[in-house]
Amino acid sequence: MMRKDLDIIHNWVPARSRVLDLGCGDGALLERLASEKQVSGYGVEIDPQEIQKCVERGVNVVEQNLDNGLKNFADHSFDTVLMTQALQTLRFPHLVVEEMLRVGRECIITFPNFGQWKARWHLAFSGRMPVSDLLPYEWYDTPNIHFCTFKDFEVLCREHNWKILHRQAVSESPVSGVLKDFLPNLFGETAIYHLTR
């Protein structure tokens, strides 16, 4: 994950709140939220190597496949449910977001924006599926099975009546960094959404 989306999430998560981090990876975000904002909670992860890293950091992590749902979590049992860069790997992303908003009062979701100009350029001129530093896989071996753009995601939010509290586009390159504020769907590399019902 990029530094910048960590910073933004950090600002949106209230201090001393209870957080569930879906697809928590190596637990770095939870560790930072715990040490800097006294946030408590659990990570959910499926990759054994990432789980090992969480344990080494002393982050609480529970092994679970998100594609099996969140039935084991009670309604509104967390203040915020996070999911960074995992939405596009899920079998039914919309159902998981629905569940996130049941389990948490709010949720924060980040995903790679497939509408970014580089991806558009790649598909338009090479005629092949985009491969980049952030998305280094070929189409047949990628864990990312449900790509979307900013616009696509906002349509989904409207259809499900999810309220967007904040949205933010981030980009690592300095030029895109300025342009993303005007044309997020074209220049944002990563989308960050803060939702509630």
Place this chain on the structure above:
Amino acid sequence: MRKILTTEAQSHHSGKPAGLPANSVGIVEPNSHTFPGPFKLACGRVLDEYTLVYETYGQLNADKSNGVLICHALSGHHHAAGYHSVSDKRPGWWDHYIGPGKPIDTNKFFVVALNNLGGCHGSTGPTSINPQTGKPWGADFPPLRARDWVHSQAQLADLLGIQQWAAVVGGSLGGMQAMRWSLEYPERLRHCVVIASAMKLSAQNIAFNETARQAITSDPDFRDGRYLEEDTLPRHGLAVARMIGHITYLSDDGLGKKFGRELRSGTFAQGVEELVEFQVQSYLRYQGDSFSGSFDPNTYILMTRALDYFDLAREYGDDPVAAFSHARCKFLLVSFTSDWRFAPERSREIADALMHANVPVTYAEVESPMGHDAFLLPNTRYENIFAAYMNNVAREQAGGARAEVTP
């Protein structure tokens, strides 16, 4: 049965003779202590006194904060690690996970392993003499619950001067004791490690245990449990009981890979009448026979009953969340994918209840073809997770300030 030394010395190591593995705790000696009663049991009966046999590995630190208690499973005992003599063919039952540099690192922890009350390896149990009759207790030994073990283990902690365990650790029935510790003595442990366990047994599990008990009690040599007085031993019954248990501790896949349909003797050739024996048959018989020569049938019945009776949340309105809201420690849970006796679902139920109760928990579902027995066997992922967790436990007690995600 092995003769037990009755020294109360806490020194246990007599050094490491050549020939033993470098990461072994070396030669160890059992200790024994008789606790004065009255010791009231969950069933209402009272023991006037009782003896526990235990081993310790590693050194207790100055503030006595590095104690780790090992709770054993159905057929376990106090000899968890190391060797009793250089000629021992095999080390203690959990030697793979206890020792210098191993997940439960004896360079960092003072490890205590005991034979539970009701056991048959030196602690007071059905083979002990009932002081009221002067004869072996046999089937008259009071039925025990996991909480009786926990309370007696707390007395052992007092004896050793351990006010608070760094961790209480157990697999299977041992995990049930560890969980009970977290509710009965919440202030006396900082971590609870529960491996391949469950908050209660399923009907299928109880059914297997009942079949095993019936195998023992229907052996003509059982004599209503008074076989010691009558100088018999229901060896065949116990062997069958163990065979049943053993099948359920392995997985279909594991047994298949190990034996398949391989023949030990005989032939299927037409026109030849020769009895066919599969490899798996002789393997199971060997397991049953060797077990029945070293374990007490009444203890087997007592232990399986304690397993059946265990229900973590029974006294908390059958609500595991209400139960775990009493816990003050952190939890590590591990399950194994092919374990159908204590399936991963049972561990997930524990994890869910702990999360609902706001208790810190880490849960890993380890890939293994070895069934329930996986918790005793080498497995790289299991070792790594276990070692990383215990490493944090050690670091905490060394006073290193660490960022912890603490619900």
